Amino acid sequence: MAVTQLNIERFRCVDLAQLNCSPTENLIIGRNASGKTTLLETLFFLGHGRSFRGTPARGLVQDKTDDFILFAKLTEPDGQLGIQVGKGGVTVKIDGSRAHSRSSLVSRLPVQVIEPGIHKLIEEGPAQRRSYLDWGVFHVEQLFYATWRRYKKALDQRNAGLRDQLPADQIALWNDTLIAAGEAVNEQRISYLQKLTPFLNTAGLALFDASLECVFNRGWPEEVSLAEAMAANYQRDHKLARTHAGPHRADIRVRFDDRLAKARVSRGQQKLIAAGLILAQLALFEQERGKPAVLLIDDPAAELDRHSLARLLEYARSIPAQRFITALEQEVVGSHENSAVFHVEHGKVSPEESE
Ligand SMILES: Nc1ncnc2c1ncn2[C@@H]1O[C@H](COP(=O)(O)OP(=O)(O)OP(=O)(O)O)[C@@H](O)[C@H]1O
Ligand SMILES: [Mg+2]
Incomplete structure (x- = not known):
C-alpha cells in the first residue's frame, strides 16, 4: 500500500497542493517554517484522524478560512480516502462513500511517524x-x-x-x-x-x-x-x-x-x-x-550526530515502507533510488524534475 497522490486544501500554511508521490521514498526539502512538517501532518491526519503535534483539528484549518480537505489516492486495490474538517464537523470518505468511524481511516492508511518529539x-x-x-x-x-x-x-x-x-x-x-x-x-x-x-x-x-x-x-x-x-x-x-x-x-x-x-x-x-x-x-x-505501511520521518537530523543519522536512515531505508522524509537541505538525508524530491517554500510545493 502506498499513497500515489496527495491533495491538500487549506491545511495550515498549505493553501493548495498536489503531490504525485513515489511509492518508495519522498524527500521534502525546505527552510524553517516552509511547511515540511505540515505536509507530513496531512498524511498522519489521513491515517489517524488527528495531528501528531497535538493541535486540535480546528487549529489545522488555514487562518481566515473555514475548512480543510485532504485526499489521498492509494495503490490498487486500496482505493482512495478523503477527509474534510470544518464548521460542519468532520466528514470521512472512503472510495467516495461516507464512512462512519475514524477506525476505517486507520485501517485503510497505516501511517507511523518518527518526529523530533518521539x-x-x-x-x-x-x-x-x-x-x-x-x-x-x-x-x-x-x-x-x-x-x-x-x-x-x-x-x-x-x-x-x-x-x-x-x-x-x-x-x-x-x-x-x-x-x-x-x-x-x-x-x-x-x-x-x-x-x-x-x-x-x-x-x-x-x-x-x-x-x-x-x-x-x-x-x-x-x-x-x-x-x-x-x-x-x-x-x-x-x-x-x-x-x-x-x-x-x-x-x-x-x-x-x-x-x-x-x-x-x-x-x-x-x-x-x-x-x-x-x-x-x-x-x-x-x-x-503483505504490504508496506507509510513511514513519516520529520527532520531526522535533529539531535542525532552524523553517524547515528546515517544508521537511522540506512535502517529505515531497508524496511519495506513508503517513506516521506523532511530535511532543511537534501545533502543531510541523501537520496535513494526512485526518490521523488519536493521543495517547499511558504506552503507552496514544487516537485523537482527528475533527469
Ligand atoms: N492554521 C494555520 N494557518 C496558517 N498557517 C499556519 C497555521 N498553523 C501553522 N501555520 C504556519 O505554517 C508554517 C509552517 O509550519 P511547519 O511546522 O510545517 O514548518 P517546517 O517547514 O516544518 O519548519 P521547521 O523546519 O522549523 O520544522 C509556520 O510558519 C506556521 O506559522
Ligand atoms: Mg518542521
Missing part, C-alpha cells in the same frame, strides 16, 4: 506507549478493535457507576463483560508483542549494536486473574471512583542494552530507541499484512 515515547507516561502498542495490535490482531471497544464501554460505565456511588451489586453488573473483554485485549497484546520481539532485536542491532526489548506490564499483577485483581481493588476503586486494575493501565518497559531505557539514556539515544520501536512495528506490519 523521545517522549520513552520518557513520558504510559499513555503514549499504550497507543504505540495498540496501533500495532490493531493492524495485526484482527479482533482487537471490537474487543477493545467492548472493554472500554464497560469500563466507562463501571467508572460512571463508581462516581455515582452505586451499590456494590450494581457495580458488579459490569464485571463479566469487563473481565472477558479485558482478558481478551490482554491476550491480543501479548500475541502481538511476541511477534514484534524478533523485529525489535533486528532494529536494536541495526541502530546501535545492542539489544532492544519491550517488557509488557499488563495492567494488573501477573500472579492473579483480572477477576481476582478487580475483587482485591474494589475498596480502592470505590473510594477513588475509578477502576484500578485492567488493560487500560498496561504499559511497556523499554529495555535497551539489557537496561531500562528510561532510566539512563541520552536524548539522542532516546530518539534512536523510539525510532527502533516504530521501525520494528512497520517491518512486522509488512510481514503480517
Whole structure:
C-alpha cells in the first residue's frame, strides 16, 4: 500500500497542493517554517484522524478560512480516502462513500511517524506507549478493535457507576463483560508483542549494536486473574471512583542494552530507541499484512550526530515502507533510488524534475 497522490486544501500554511508521490521514498526539502512538517501532518491526519503535534483539528484549518480537505489516492486495490474538517464537523470518505468511524481511516492508511518529539515515547507516561502498542495490535490482531471497544464501554460505565456511588451489586453488573473483554485485549497484546520481539532485536542491532526489548506490564499483577485483581481493588476503586486494575493501565518497559531505557539514556539515544520501536512495528506490519505501511520521518537530523543519522536512515531505508522524509537541505538525508524530491517554500510545493 502506498499513497500515489496527495491533495491538500487549506491545511495550515498549505493553501493548495498536489503531490504525485513515489511509492518508495519522498524527500521534502525546505527552510524553517516552509511547511515540511505540515505536509507530513496531512498524511498522519489521513491515517489517524488527528495531528501528531497535538493541535486540535480546528487549529489545522488555514487562518481566515473555514475548512480543510485532504485526499489521498492509494495503490490498487486500496482505493482512495478523503477527509474534510470544518464548521460542519468532520466528514470521512472512503472510495467516495461516507464512512462512519475514524477506525476505517486507520485501517485503510497505516501511517507511523518518527518526529523530533518521539523521545517522549520513552520518557513520558504510559499513555503514549499504550497507543504505540495498540496501533500495532490493531493492524495485526484482527479482533482487537471490537474487543477493545467492548472493554472500554464497560469500563466507562463501571467508572460512571463508581462516581455515582452505586451499590456494590450494581457495580458488579459490569464485571463479566469487563473481565472477558479485558482478558481478551490482554491476550491480543501479548500475541502481538511476541511477534514484534524478533523485529525489535533486528532494529536494536541495526541502530546501535545492542539489544532492544519491550517488557509488557499488563495492567494488573501477573500472579492473579483480572477477576481476582478487580475483587482485591474494589475498596480502592470505590473510594477513588475509578477502576484500578485492567488493560487500560498496561504499559511497556523499554529495555535497551539489557537496561531500562528510561532510566539512563541520552536524548539522542532516546530518539534512536523510539525510532527502533516504530521501525520494528512497520517491518512486522509488512510481514503480517503483505504490504508496506507509510513511514513519516520529520527532520531526522535533529539531535542525532552524523553517524547515528546515517544508521537511522540506512535502517529505515531497508524496511519495506513508503517513506516521506523532511530535511532543511537534501545533502543531510541523501537520496535513494526512485526518490521523488519536493521543495517547499511558504506552503507552496514544487516537485523537482527528475533527469
Ligand atoms: N492554521 C494555520 N494557518 C496558517 N498557517 C499556519 C497555521 N498553523 C501553522 N501555520 C504556519 O505554517 C508554517 C509552517 O509550519 P511547519 O511546522 O510545517 O514548518 P517546517 O517547514 O516544518 O519548519 P521547521 O523546519 O522549523 O520544522 C509556520 O510558519 C506556521 O506559522
Ligand atoms: Mg518542521
